[in-house]
Amino acid sequence: MFRIQTLNKISPLGLELFPRDKYEIASDIPNPDVILVRSADMNEMEIPSSVAAIARAGAGYNNIPVKRCSDKGMVVFNTPGANANAVKELVLAALLLSSRNIVGGINWTNSVADNPDVAELVEKEKSKFTGPELRGKTLGVIGLGAIGVMVANDAMALGMKVIGYDPYISVDAAWHLSSDVIRADSLESLLAKSDYVTLHIPQSETTKGILNADKFQIMKKDARIINFSRNALVNNKDIIEALDAGKLNSYVTDFPTPDLLACKKVIGIPHLGASTPEAEDNCAVMAVMQIKDFLESGEIRNSVNFPKCKLDQRYPYRLLVINRNIPNMVGQITTNLAGANINIQDLINHHLDDYGYTIIDTEQEIPEPTLDQIRKVEGIIRVRLICR
Secondary structure (H helix, E strand, O other): OEEEEEEOOOOHHHHHHOOOEEEEEEEEOOOOOOOOOOOOOOOOOOOOOOEEEEEEEOOOHHHHHHHHHHHHOOOOEEOOOOHHHHHHHHHHHHHHHHHHHHHHHHHHHHHHHOOOOHHHHHHHHHHOOOOOOOOOEEEEEEEOHHHHHHHHHHHOOOEEEEEEEOOOOOOEEEEEEEOEEOOOOHHHHHHHHOOEEEEEEOOOOOOOOEHHHHHHOOOOOOEEEEEEEOHEEEEEEHHHHHHHHOOEEEEEOOOOOOOHHHOEEEEEEOOOOOHHHHHHHHHHHHHHHHHHHHHHHHHHHEEEOOOOOOOOOOOEEEEEEEEEOOOOOOHHHHHHHHHHHOOOOEEEEEEEEEEEEEEEEEEEOOOOOHHHHHHHHEEEEEEEEEEO
């Protein structure tokens, strides 16, 4: 029986995929095998050593102590692309909100709601809220993952010219990206040409503050910036100064802070990017399927700290080994199996940065003393045996 602990409310559409004869699911469960989480902050949490995996029902994973999990052999999953359409739709709305001063117009209309001459006032004052159309304007998309590609393609459909920048674009993303999207050779090139800029990259030490005072000087006067990725990608102090100085027109962000909200040219949205029932369902289903595949067959996909690894299982016993990415790890594992007269039928090994993952299939059951010998090999972090 696998034990699943949920730290947040998870869509029933996902939880229903766990067969109840094989899985126990609860918000408070001792020694869980897996933790399912959405927004709960796990960075200061004492994670039980029993945990083999953590699945984040969402794309971001700043709320999970990934390095600590890696050192303990805990595979961390996320669900990239599951909420992509929800975020994309809000980005399209943000383009219109920033361009047409819709929020300002609505706020003004509400302020004169008690005036009996509101109809005449509207006609008189509406020119204060004019703004440009999107058609023919240039949108710069920074980051061409699942969301960025969808934003780029739909912006093209709205008649915009689109420039994309992503030095690490995946083959899969490239296949889905419109051939009419122009590739920028550098971030600076994209910023200099764009009327609108939207961010779709993860937060890291290299991307923190990627848009700052120096970058704003490159941009067109009255350019508009949209950020539905992570707050720290944009330097708040610098963008407020650029807005107040009239260098930039507006900033739409899903991560409002007191200093940003004090600026009249900031449109703050309460982190609604993935807040749709469809996105929550999609993320839960994707997270659950990844957990099931990992627990039942050892398959890893969409892990943020371990390599993608899959091997069709045709034999009854499967050995799963997580180790540090150092020389002769596979050799030491196979030597221990050979010493126990275990014949290897199939094997795959992949690594990601400092960590490796090995799947070995056998027809013979691997005795516990042999598993213990493998666990004692320097560099081995976690060993698991699956019997089909």
